[in-house]
Amino acid sequence: MRSGANHGEPSRRAVLGFGAAALVSGTLAACAGERPAAPVATAPSTPTAPPPRPGPAAVPGAVHVETRQAAPVLDRVDAPSEPITGLPGEGTLLAWTADDGTDSAVVAAYAAFAATTGVRLTLFATGCYDAWTDNADALRPLVDAGQxxxxxxxxxxxxxxxxxxxxxxxxxxxxxxLLGTLYGVDARPFFRPPFGYYDDRVIAAAASIGYTTPTLWYGSLADSGLVSEQQIVDLAGEWFLPQHIVIGHLNFDPVTKVFPQLHGIIADRGLTTVTLNDVFRSEYHP
Structure with a gap:
């Protein structure tokens, strides 16, 4: 049976200073040019997420003063060997993730944004796109620094x-x-199944080469296809919340035009952006 992006709770073993992980909510966003993901069902046995807080009245053109974020110092927990949809426990952490890479200019803009602000990102690369080669020089220092x-x-x-x-x-x-050759990194154990589709067989096949943590999400910027700048700001206001993993895409440029507003939401809410490796440890990133 094929599964979408709502699959119960992440591992309860990840409890050092944390609690249970958040659930996925919202609609799956498929990658550009692909068919949409299946509707998301709600898991009845898990705690209810807090209601989203309204975002600030940010509109394209608004300007927030950019401030750099220091690298967080966290008590890391073991990466689960099952799907995750949020970050474990209570806190003020946000995992901003972005997928694909169909547009090299968008990947370049994300790299420049990260370098300017210190925002920490987890980028899920679809290897066939040239963006990962085109932007290796810009990304490599950020990758080497762990940002x-x-x-x-x-x-x-x-x-x-x-x-x-x-x-x-x-x-x-x-x-x-490809990522090992271009960036000298071991991307394990985190992988994102396209469309959020997986089943037990997919999990077993991925785990056979060390990809043991399917990484889903708890909120989306819905920009796998072309959407408006204001839609992205509104969705960030809805989903940039504590302990959420939020999915964006590296495919179209509207998101790059509202980086100041998205960064402002993070700052206004007192959130700290983290990579997955900031929060979780594994044999590949002890």
């Missing part, structure tokens, strides 16, 4: 549940090898 984390979003963005076991492995291995 930007690279994770695996397969090579060509297929529905993994429709592939054979070896094909699943090949999709992940090819991007794994």
């Amino acid at each position: 930007v984390q690279l994770a695996n979003h397969t090579w060509s963005h297929p529905d993994l549940t429709e592939l054979g076991d070896q094909e699943i492995v090949d999709e992940l291995q090819r991007t794994h090898d």
Whole structure:
């Protein structure tokens, strides 16, 4: 049975200073040019998320003073060997993630934004796109510093549940090898199954090469396709909340035009952006 992005609670083993992880809420956003994801069901046995707080009255053109964020010092917990949809426990952390990379200019803009502000990002690379080679020089210092984390979003963005076991492995291995060659990193254990689709067979095939933590999300900027700047600001106001993993995309430029407003929401709410490696430890990132 194919699963979408709402799959119960993340691991309860990750409890050092944290509690249970948040659930996915909202609609899955498929990557540009691909079919949309299946509707999201609600898991009845898990705690209810706090109601979203309204975002500030930010509109395109508003300006926030950019301030750099210091690297957080956290008591890291073990990366779960099951899907995660949020960050564990209570706190003020935000995992801003972005997928794909169809537009090199958008990836470049994210890199410049991170370098200017200190915002910490986890980028899920779809390896077939040239953006990861085109922007290697700009991204590499941020990756080396741990401010930007690279994770695996397969090579060509297929529905993994429709592939054979070896094909699943090949999709992940090819991007794994690319990121290792270009950036000198081991992207394990985090991978994001395209469309949020996975099943037990996908989890087992990915885990066979060390990708043991399928990473989903708890809120979306819905910019896998072309949307307006104001829509992105509104969705950031809805989903940039404590302990959320929020998904964006590296495909279209409206998001790059509202970076000051998105950064302002983070600052106004007292949130601290983190990479997944900031929060979780694994044998690949002890």
